[in-house]
Amino acid sequence: MSNQEKHWEKSRSLLFITLAIWFIFSIGIFLFGAEMNEVTGPFGYPWTYWFTCQGSLGAFVILIFWFANRQEKIDEEFGFSEREDE
Amino acid sequence: MKGSNFIDNLPKVYGIYTGGFIGFIIIMAIAEQMGMSAKAIGIAFVAFTVFIYALIGWLSRTAQADAYYVAGRQVPTVFNGMATAADWMSGASFVAMAGGIYFKGYGYMALLVGWTGGYVLVASLLAPYLRKFGCYTVPDFIGTRYGGNLARFSAVVVLTVASFTYVTAQINATGTIASVALDIPFQYAVYIGLISILLCSMLGGMRGVTWTQVAQYIVLIIAYLLPVFWISNKMGAGFFPHFMLADEVARIGELEQQFGFVANSKENLAMVPKGLAGITKAHSAVNATPWAFISLALAMMMGTASLPHVMMRYFTTPSVKAARKSVGWSLFFIFLLYSSAPMLATLSKLSLIDPNLSTGIIGKTFAEVEAIDWYQNWNQANLMFISDFNGNGTVELNEFFMGGKAVVLATPEIAGLPYVISGLVAAGGMAAAMSTADGLILAIANAISHDVYYKIIDPKAETAKRLVVARVLLVVIGFAGATIAAMEIQGILGSVIWAFDFAMSGLFFPLVLGVWWKRANRQGAIAGMLGGLAAGTWYLVWVRTGGSGFLGITQLTFGIFGSAVSLVAMIVVSLMTQEPDKATQKMVDEVRVPSGKTILGKQ
Numbered sequence: 215m216s217n218q219e220k221h222w223e224k225s226r227s228l229l230f231i232t233l234a235i236w237f238i239f240s241i242g243i244f245l246f247g248a249e250m251n252e253v254t255g256p257f258g259y260p261w262t263y264w265f266t267c268q269g270s271l272g273a274f275v276i277l278i279f280w281f282a283n284r285q286e287k288i289d290e291e292f293g294f295s296e297r298e299d300e
Numbered sequence: 301m302k303g304s305n306f307i308d309n310l311p312k313v314y315g316i317y318t319g320g321f322i323g324f325i326i327i328m329a330i331a332e333q334m335g336m337s338a339k340a341i342g343i344a345f346v347a348f349t350v351f352i353y354a355l356i357g358w359l360s361r362t363a364q365a366d367a368y369y370v371a372g373r374q375v376p377t378v379f380n381g382m383a384t385a386a387d388w389m390s391g392a393s394f395v396a397m398a399g400g401i402y403f404k405g406y407g408y409m410a411l412l413v414g415w416t417g418g419y420v421l422v423a424s425l426l427a428p429y430l431r432k433f434g435c436y437t438v439p440d441f442i443g444t445r446y447g448g449n450l451a452r453f454s455a456v457v458v459l460t461v462a463s464f465t466y467v468t469a470q471i472n473a474t475g476t477i478a479s480v481a482l483d484i485p486f487q488y489a490v491y492i493g494l495i496s497i498l499l500c501s502m503l504g505g506m507r508g509v510t511w512t513q514v515a516q517y518i519v520l521i522i523a524y525l526l527p528v529f530w531i532s533n534k535m536g537a538g539f540f541p542h543f544m545l546a547d548e549v550a551r552i553g554e555l556e557q558q559f560g561f562v563a564n565s566k567e568n569l570a571m572v573p574k575g576l577a578g579i580t581k582a583h584s585a586v587n588a589t590p591w592a593f594i595s596l597a598l599a600m601m602m603g604t605a606s607l608p609h610v611m612m613r614y615f616t617t618p619s620v621k622a623a624r625k626s627v628g629w630s631l632f633f634i635f636l637l638y639s640s641a642p643m644l645a646t647l648s649k650l651s652l653i654d655p656n657l658s659t660g661i662i663g664k665t666f667a668e669v670e671a672i673d674w675y676q677n678w679n680q681a682n683l684m685f686i687s688d689f690n691g692n693g694t695v696e697l698n699e700f701f702m703g704g705k706a707v708v709l710a711t712p713e714i715a716g717l718p719y720v721i722s723g724l725v726a727a728g729g730m731a732a733a734m735s736t737a738d739g740l741i742l743a744i745a746n747a748i749s750h751d752v753y754y755k756i757i758d759p760k761a762e763t764a765k766r767l768v769v770a771r772v773l774l775v776v777i778g779f780a781g782a783t784i785a786a787m788e789i790q791g792i793l794g795s796v797i798w799a800f801d802f803a804m805s806g807l808f809f810p811l812v813l814g815v816w817w818k819r820a821n822r823q824g825a826i827a828g829m830l831g832g833l834a835a836g837t838w839y840l841v842w843v844r845t846g847g848s849g850f851l852g853i854t855q856l857t858f859g860i861f862g863s864a865v866s867l868v869a870m871i872v873v874s875l876m877t878q879e880p881d882k883a884t885q886k887m888v889d890e891v892r893v894p895s896g897k898t899i900l901g902k903q
Contacts, residue, residue, distance in 0.1 A: 222892050232424045240417035240601060244593050247406070248586040258546030263584040266409035267642040268542065271416045275631050278423045282624040285428075289621075294895045296619045 221292040228288060232281045239265075239273045307374055314379075317352075318518050324348060325522075329720045338719045342481040345723035346730055349519055350496045353512045353734065360504030360511050365763050368505030368770065369436040369746060371616040375510055380622075381629025383510050384613040386517035388415075388630065389637055390466075391473025391733030392796045394520060397638075399704025401645040405581040407588035407596075411797075412638050414597035416631060418604025423627035426605060427614040429815040429891050431623035434898025435615065437743070438608040438807070439751040442829075444900065445814045446822040447884065449756050454829040456747045458806030459608045461833065463740045464781065466607075466799035470737035471497070471778075472785040474730060480681075481726040487786050493734070494782040501738045502771055506746075509738045510616060516731035521636055523728020528640045531647050531715040535657070541643040548650050552583045555653055559662065559697040568689045576685050576701040583649060591852050599857040603800025606807040609736075609743040620894040648711040653697065659714050661686075665694050674713045678706055741781065745773040797856050798840070805836030805862025809870050818888050824874025831869035836862025 243250065247262045255261035256269070289295040306313075328341055366372050375383065393415075400408040435441045438459060443452030474493025479486045500512040528541060538544025561580050572578075581587055604610065613630075614623045655663040661675070666688055669675055678684040683703035686695055702710075708729070712721040749770035754761055761769075810828045813820040839858040843849050853861050879885075887899055 218889065218893060225892070229424050232420065236417060236420040236424075240413055240420075240597055241594050244410075244413075244597070245590045247588075247590060247593060251584075251586045257543045259549060260584055262406070262586055263549065266406065266413060268639045270413050271635050271639055274416050274420050275628065275635050277420055278628040278631055279625070281420075281424055282621075282628055285624060286621055289894050294893050296621055296895050 217292055221288065221294055224288045224291075225285065228281065228284050232277065235277055236274070239270045239277075243270070307376065310376065310379055314514060314518065317515060318522075321349075321519060321522065325720065325724060328723060329718060332718055332720050338722070339483060341719055341723040342483075342726055345727040346478065346481040349727045349731060350499075350734075353515060353731075354496070354499035356512045356515055357500040357502070357504055357508040360508035362504050362507055363764065363767065365436075365766060367507045368767055369615075369750065370612075371505075371507040371510045373616055374618050375616040377617065377622045377626045378629050379514050380510075380613060380617055380626045381633050382517040383513035384610065384626070384630035385633035385637075386513040386520065386731070386735035387509075387613055387739040388610060388634055388736070389520065389732050390736040390796060391470055391477070391729060393637065393641075394524065394729050394732035395473065395477075395705050395708050398641045398644040398648065399707040401642050402649055402707045403577050403579065403581065403704060405583055406586050407581070407592060409642070410588070410593045410596040411600055412641070414600025415604060416634060416638060417597065418601035419627055419631040419634075421601060421605040422610065422614075423624055425812050426611065426815065427627050428620045428624045428894065430611060430811075431614055431617060432620050432891050432894060432898060434900040436750050437747045438611050438811070439747050440755075440900070441814065442810060442825065443751060443755060445884070445887070446810075446820075446825040446880075448822050451822050451826050451829075452751050452755060454826050455807065455810070456751050458803070458829055458833050459747050460744055462607065462799045462803035462806070463609060463744050464777075465795050465802060466609075467737055467740040467744070467777075467781045468785045469795040469799075470733050470740060471781045473733035474737060475782075475785060477726055477729045477733065481723075481730070490782050490786045493730075493737075494778050496730075497734050497737045497741065498775060498778050500734065501742050502774055505767075505770065506612075506616060506742060509742055512738065513735045516735040517633065519731040520728040520735075521633070523724045523731070524637050525640060527712045527717065527721050527725060528644050528647070530717055530721070531651075531711060532643070534715055534717070535647060535651060537647060537650075541647065542639060545643055545646050548646050549584050551654065552646065552650055553585070555662075556582055556697075559653070562696070562698040564689060564698050568687070571687055572701050573682055573685055576683070576703050578698055578701050579649070579653070580698075583646070589852075595852065595857045595860055599804065599859045600797075600800055602804040602808045602863060603859055606803035606811060607800065608747070608803075608807075609739040611811075612743055612746075613739070644711065645707060648707045648714075651711070651714055652700070652702075659716075661695055661700065662697055663694055669695055674710065677713070678702075678710050683710065737781075741774055741778050744777050745770055748777075749773050801836060801840070801857065801859030801862065802833065804859040805866060806830075806833035808832075808863050809867045813870060815888070815891060818885050819874060819879055820870065821874050821877055821880045823877040824870040824872075827873040828866045828870030832862045832866025835865035 243265060251260045251262035253261050255264045328344060332341060362368055430441055433441050439452050439455035442455035471490060471494055475486055475490035478493045479489035501509045532541035533539055537548050614626060617623045617626050651657055651659045653662045654660045661669045669686055675684060683706040685701040686699055689699055749766060753769050754766050806829045810825045836858050839861045840855055843855045890899060
């Protein structure tokens with residue numbers, strides 16, 4: 215397998231992990247919205263309510279930065295990172 | 301505003317700008333104490349901020365194609381994040397979102413999850429690869445990846461349908477705010493809004509829009525957060541509302557139980573002015589089925605990843621790496637506002653319905669409420685209404701009606717904040733609507749000038765001529781949007797959500813598969829774009845004209861049907877026709893590697 219193919223394979227697995235986490239916070243947990251809302255969560259808000267106000271939103275922010283860093287590492291590993299950068 | 305010197309000085313420039321704006325707020329506050337009228341303050345806020353944007357727009361003027369279309373590809377990550385956040389958060393997010401949460405509760409919160417979750421798709425599936433491509437517009441990517449004028453033209457069609465649906469709502473919002481703040485009729489205010497919008501984008505194109513959007517983000521975020529924190533502190537609900545409103549949320553639940561959601565009869569509701577709603581949905585309880593919630597969130601997420609005015613912001617970063625990070629920053633800046641909207645809704649609702657609070661009106665007599673100053677003001681503005689349906693003389697939960705906009709616009713006044721805050725909120729709403737309108741008009745005008753005029757009609761046109769065409773189109777599209785906005789067909793939020801559905805119906809899969817599926821070819825992409833758009837439009841028309849729909853897909857989520865058709869059409873047609881040639885496959889391989897020159901830069 216060429217260097218480029220390996221790079222793409224790793225990038226693709228990172229995509230699947232990222233999308234899996236995305237799926238949990240955007241869709242998965244809301245399958246159980248009613249049940250989860252019965253339980254008190256962070257700062258005393260009901261869990262589902264908290265997820266819709268802050269939890270899922272914050273998780274997405276962290277997920278994107280995590281993804282960007284992982285992808286940069288992959289690019290570096292295969293020598294594909296950009297040189298002139300800020 | 302030229303060269304790297306300006307880029308290096310950005311933190312300083314915007315630091316001074318922010319300080320200046322805060323100084324302006326303080327001056328206005330002092331002027332109010334000294335007797336400046338509310339109307340004059342409103343005018344000063346809107347006029348001052350719009351003047352600054354116009355100044356930035358003028359300073360950013362350019363005659364270079366690269367600067368006009370992609371701001372010279374040198375916008376730093378964090379600033380591009382701010383610009384995207386302003387581009388993204390429309391007048392609807394600013395003025396109507398807290399109101400939506402206030403009235404519809406959980407079912408509406410799907411929009412918050414959808415409008416943020418979509419950025420994960422943008423960051424992982426599209427933005428870095430489109431940046432590597434080096435295109436000027438989204439149809440530029442489609443046209444080069446799949447080849448051929450028909451593919452390019454189909455992308456322009458989808459882009460125009462989606463963005464135009466969206467832009468009329470934004471011009472409408474600028475008109476609404478301008479008409480309230482400047483106290484002029486809506487029909488004229490719409491055009492004043494339009495002229496302000498064009499001042500930002502006409503001379504500098506994407507460069508002008510970028511730097512005004514950063515300035516607009518700063519205004520809108522201050523205008524949103526300051527009142528939320530102030531109200532929360534004034535009510536004694538907590539100095540950092542986001543972490544401290546659990547008791548208030550629980551108290552609303554208690555009161556809702558105590559008052560009960562009594563349904564009003566049809567005859568009674570007929571007396572309520574149009575556009576006003578009563579509190580009929582629980583604040584924090586789960587009141588939508590999982591599918592209703594998830595389908596709406598999913599439609600908004602896929603729509604986010606297909607809207608060209610957002611995608612094109614990531615063409616302006618210096619590198620692929622920066623494009624990825626920039627998506628993270630965009631969402632962070634969006635998060636600041638979105639996570640505050642539910643808090644504002646909570647504070648607003650509690651202050652109105654809690655009889656223990658001095659501002660609460662439920663349980664008071666009608667004479668008492670009608671004597672309140674702010675009630676009179678907002679009743680006159682057609683945003684509040686009470687009526688004694690059961691004739692017992694006191695206001696019940698189902699006898700109080702309010703417009704969605706009032707949550708943002710009226711809460712500061714109800715909580716007893718000085719008028720300067722209301723002026724600030726008007727400036728913030730204006731900034732939010734203007735920045736989004738600018739991004740949208742530019743996306744449409746650039747697609748038509750670059751993809752239709754330059755790439756299809758006259759490939760030999762000189763830069764100067766291309767930019768003249770681009771600017772003429774900008775004005776024409778702006779006026780078309782304003783003319784339709786002046787007719788007031790749809791409410792602000794309705795048409796915003798439709799734009800997402802149109803975009804995802806036609807563009808989501810052709811864009812994503814263009815990067816992630818090498819086998820996708822021209823015929824497949826055209827079938828996907830036109831088939832998806834046609835199917836989505838058909839479904840919308842069908843449901844609007846009394847069709848029952850299926851699978852619980854409503855007129856707000858018709859993109860789910862459209863994009864499913866698009867996906868199937870694209871795969872089937874691609875597999876039935878020849879695979880793309882070697883050169884195209886090699887191009888896709890190169891897009892997947894961040895380093896090296898952009899694809900289009902090589903030609």
